[in-house]
Amino acid sequence: DVKVTQSSRYLVKRTGEKVFLECVQDMDHENMFWYRQDPGLGLRLIYFSYDVKMKEKGDIPEGYSVSREKKERFSLILESASTNQTSMYLCASSFATGKNIQYFGAGTRLSVL
Amino acid sequence: GDSVTQMEGPVTLSEEAFLTINCTYTATGYPSLFWYVQYPGEGLQLLLKATKADDKGSNKGFEATYRKETTSFHLEKGSVQVSDSAVYFCALRGNTPLVFGKGTRLSVIA
Numbered sequence: 039d040v041k042v043t044q045s046s047r048y049l050v051k052r053t054g055e056k057v058f059l060e061c062v063q064d065m066d067h068e069n070m071f072w073y074r075q076d077p078g079l080g081l082r083l084i085y086f087s088y089d090v091k092m093k094e095k096g097d098i099p100e101g102y103s104v105s106r107e108k109k110e111r112f113s114l115i116l117e118s119a120s121t122n123q124t125s126m127y128l129c130a131s132s133f134a135t136g137k138n139i140q141y142f143g144a145g146t147r148l149s150v151l
Numbered sequence: 152g153d154s155v156t157q158m159e160g161p162v163t164l165s166e167e168a169f170l171t172i173n174c175t176y177t178a179t180g181y182p183s184l185f186w187y188v189q190y191p192g193e194g195l196q197l198l199l200k201a202t203k204a205d206d207k208g209s210n211k212g213f214e215a216t217y218r219k220e221t222t223s224f225h226l227e228k229g230s231v232q233v234s235d236s237a238v239y240f241c242a243l244r245g246n247t248p249l250v251f252g253k254g255t256r257l258s259v260i261a
Contacts, residue, residue, distance in 0.1 A: 042194070081195075128195065
């Protein structure tokens with residue numbers, strides 16, 4: 039079974055803190071994605087990566103950065119957390135070609151106080 | 152750009168009722184279409200997909216047909232169960248990463 043693992047299910051941070059959300063997949067997928075999920079807004083793409091050390095901005099990249107030093111790991115970084123970044127964060131991965139099915143992690147619910 | 156519009160919820164049904172969740176899309180070319188489901192406390196998982204016009208995706212009693220003429224991919228199930236309570240997302244993949252609808256919450260009561 040494909041496994042996408044997010045390091046934390048729940049996280050509470052203070053305004054201004056630097057926050058790291060980690061995601062690891064075990065299927066040798068080329069593509070990895072970070073979304074945030076908010077009520078009434080659905081899923082919005084923050085950043086994605088098609089290969090190691092590559093990154094592309096999604097629809098809402100402001101206030102976020104990412105790192106992909108290894109194929110299996112994709113990190114989302116909040117440089118200076120703000121209360122409007124309180125949300126559910128979902129990581130996903132997929133193969134580069136073929137049916138492009140995305141596999142999701144269980145999510146990290148981040149609260150910024 | 153590409154977009155997906157799905158009916159707003161929440162939808163509340165009694166067990167064994169018929170379910171339809173509408174989904175329409177806007178895209179250039181010939182996108183692939185997906186339905187994902189999110190059970191409480193979990194991430195999203197693929198429910199079904201269709202990659203070309205007139206394809207029917209099906210899984211766990213759910214079905215959806217790719218209708219190019221109406222740009223639709225409505226989700227249907229003939230008899231829902233309490234265990235189907237979840238949030239359902241319609242999505243498409245064209246020339247960009249997956250584009251999701253806003254999700255429809257379904258609650259099934261016994």
